[in-house]
Amino acid sequence: MTDDATNTEAVYEAMAQAIDAAGPERTELLLAKFALLLSEETRDTGKVLALLSQAAATLSPGRL
Amino acid sequence: MRPDGKGELESLYFNYPRFSAPEGAARDGLDRRKTVAIAGAGPVGMAAALALAREGVASVLIDNKDTFNDGSRAICVERQSYYMLESLGAVQPFLEKSLGWTKGRSFYRGKQILEFDMPDSEDEKFRPMYNIQQQYIEAFLYEAAAASPLIEIRWQSEVTGVRDIKNGVEVSVTDTLESYTFEADWLLACDGGKSPVRKMRGLRLKGENYEGRYVIADVQMDHDYPTIRRALFDPDCRPGGTVLIHRQPDNIWRIDYQLHDQESTEEAMREDNIRAGVAGVLHDIGHTGPWELEWWSVYTANTLALDDYRDGRVFFVGDSAHIVPIFGVRGLNNGFADAVNIGWKLGWVLNGKAAPALLDSYTPERRGATLDVFANASKSARFMTPPSHGWQLMRDAALSLALDHPFAGQLANPRQMRPYIYAGCPGVSPDGQGFTTGPEAGKVMCETRLEDGGWLSDGFGPGFNLLCFDPALAEAVRGLTSAENLTVLLLAPEGNAAQICGANAGSAYLVRPDRHIAARWLQASLQDVETAYGSATGGQGEYDD
Numbered sequence: 001m002t003d004d005a006t007n008t009e010a011v012y013e014a015m016a017q018a019i020d021a022a023g024p025e026r027t028e029l030l031l032a033k034f035a036l037l038l039s040e041e042t043r044d045t046g047k048v049l050a051l052l053s054q055a056a057a058t059l060s061p062g063r064l
Numbered sequence: 065m066r067p068d069g070k071g072e073l074e075s076l077y078f079n080y081p082r083f084s085a086p087e088g089a090a091r092d093g094l095d096r097r098k099t100v101a102i103a104g105a106g107p108v109g110m111a112a113a114l115a116l117a118r119e120g121v122a123s124v125l126i127d128n129k130d131t132f133n134d135g136s137r138a139i140c141v142e143r144q145s146y147y148m149l150e151s152l153g154a155v156q157p158f159l160e161k162s163l164g165w166t167k168g169r170s171f172y173r174g175k176q177i178l179e180f181d182m183p184d185s186e187d188e189k190f191r192p193m194y195n196i197q198q199q200y201i202e203a204f205l206y207e208a209a210a211a212s213p214l215i216e217i218r219w220q221s222e223v224t225g226v227r228d229i230k231n232g233v234e235v236s237v238t239d240t241l242e243s244y245t246f247e248a249d250w251l252l253a254c255d256g257g258k259s260p261v262r263k264m265r266g267l268r269l270k271g272e273n274y275e276g277r278y279v280i281a282d283v284q285m286d287h288d289y290p291t292i293r294r295a296l297f298d299p300d301c302r303p304g305g306t307v308l309i310h311r312q313p314d315n316i317w318r319i320d321y322q323l324h325d326q327e328s329t330e331e332a333m334r335e336d337n338i339r340a341g342v343a344g345v346l347h348d349i350g351h352t353g354p355w356e357l358e359w360w361s362v363y364t365a366n367t368l369a370l371d372d373y374r375d376g377r378v379f380f381v382g383d384s385a386h387i388v389p390i391f392g393v394r395g396l397n398n399g400f401a402d403a404v405n406i407g408w409k410l411g412w413v414l415n416g417k418a419a420p421a422l423l424d425s426y427t428p429e430r431r432g433a434t435l436d437v438f439a440n441a442s443k444s445a446r447f448m449t450p451p452s453h454g455w456q457l458m459r460d461a462a463l464s465l466a467l468d469h470p471f472a473g474q475l476a477n478p479r480q481m482r483p484y485i486y487a488g489c490p491g492v493s494p495d496g497q498g499f500t501t502g503p504e505a506g507k508v509m510c511e512t513r514l515e516d517g518g519w520l521s522d523g524f525g526p527g528f529n530l531l532c533f534d535p536a537l538a539e540a541v542r543g544l545t546s547a548e549n550l551t552v553l554l555l556a557p558e559g560n561a562a563q564i565c566g567a568n569a570g571s572a573y574l575v576r577p578d579r580h581i582a583a584r585w586l587q588a589s590l591q592d593v594e595t596a597y598g599s600a601t602g603g604q605g606e607y608d609d
Binding site for chain 1: 458464471472
């Protein structure tokens with residue numbers, strides 16, 4: 001595996017654990033806070049908004 | 065509303081005067097034609113009358129009430145409004161009574177998440193904001209209006225009809241003694257959010273009704289806290305809701321709290337519920353001493369405006385033309401700006417100093433200001449009163465983060481508004497090329513202290529002003545017209561004024577009577593000034609569309 005894939009996998013696992021720890025009631029809040037923090041860290045509004053569009057574009061039924 | 069057992073106008077701190085309809089000799093000539101009639105003697109109507117009087121134009125105010133509006137209502141008056149009040153000759157009592165402030169604090173679940181300072185410095189003549197109850201605002205404007213021989217006020221007189229006639233309108237009035245009509249060349253509808261004149265003209269406000277409802281309540285108490293606006297998000301007393309707290313003169317504190325969706329307005333307005341609501345807030349801010357309930361009301365956050373602020377010979381001014389959410393404190397402040405805008409323009413047209421086309425710039429400038437408020441106030445409203453699950457979630461995420469991340473706290477900044485920039489409006493020239501700093505064309509002129517210790521604005525004349533740094537240009541412009549129309553301020557090219565203007569020895573700023581910049585040039589010529597002055601007074605061909 002490349003370093004990038006390793007990094008993504010680490011985030012993937014940590015998010016799964018954090019979402020479980022927060023519980024269904026608090027998951028949304030957790031993810032919203034996480035997104036704002038990432039956005040602030042990135043300081044690239046255009047990129048963040050494009051990524052948000054990408055995430056939203058594949059939410060429709062039948063797609064993963 | 066007031067507590068049980070109190071009279072309708074029985075205040076803890078303010079004596080409401082009682083005005084009667086015109087009596088005796090004052091009834092002679094009620095039906096005489098007037099140049100300008102003003103429907104509504106509230107703060108906006110009186111400001112409009114004073115703005116016209118400043119141009120030497122007489123007006124008559126018609127109001128169905130017998131006293132001032134009841135309750136503190138619009139309490140935050142901004143810096144630019146103080147300049148307007150100064151130009152109307154009414155600012156002194158405001159400075160003596162009101163509480164200036166610069167700072168706001170926001171709290172989330174009892175913890176401070178944001179402290180913001182509005183721009184202020186030793187180079188500012190007035191503070192960014194002042195708190196004062198609306199009764200005082202009306203009383204001080206009334207004193208100025210009553211002292212003017214050009215202003216007549218008819219109380220207990222209701223406008224019941226408006227009919228178009230040649231070159232004017234016929235206004236029908238019913239007072240305590242009779243009904244009569246009179247003709248007026250122009251009518252300013254300053255008759256508030258429910259404007260009867262607007263209904264008579266068959267016009268409707270358009271836009272959105274927000275669901276957020278706020279109780280606004282005044283209490284009198286000894287409470288030790290500076291004049292700092294406090295916003296409480298999700299406090300113990302109102303889980304999920306928002307509370308605002310403002311200090312006012314006379315030991316009066318304004319408490320605004322949001323109603324939950326399931327709370328009915330009728331229930332919330334009951335005195336026992338108001339007392340419980342206020343007590344909860346006071347508990348949260350640690351006030352343990354006694355307090356007295358003074359007055360309360362309910363407010364719904366709306367963004368509504370007329371498409372056109374002019375209808376023939378009728379101009380809509382203030383709340384009759386637009387209703388804005390409470391959070392941006394733009395209701396009365398924009399009402400004052402409307403009144404001053406139409407006041408100087410109508411005055412100049414009536415005096416023959418400007419072409420009638422100047423009046424066509426009222427709607428784009430002032431409706432533009434309203435739409436700008438909508439854009440900003442809607443942001444505030446969505447934060448204070450999230451309209452849906454998505455807005456609620458992101459608001460909660462921001463507040464939750466703000467406890468230890470200041471960047472997120474900035475999202476809770478109420479965006480107390482700056483004055484609107486009239487860029488691109490007819491009569492405002494395109495901004496001068498080459499400037500690296502200084503206020504651009506369309507903006508309100510900024511303030512500074514001059515080398516002699518006085519304020520830059522103290523040198524302004526009653527009409528247009530040219531800030532000029534070149535003696536030869538100053539001399540040439542002075543030859544163009546009288547100082548009453550255009551005052552030339554010759555300033556030092558290395559001085560404080562030149563610095564804030566980003567000016568050199570050849571630069572110039574042309575400032576309108578309402579202190580907005582009509583044009584500026586890094587290198588000005590006499591021809592430039594002449595052209596811009598002509599355009600700003602409705603004389604050039606820019607009004608065709």
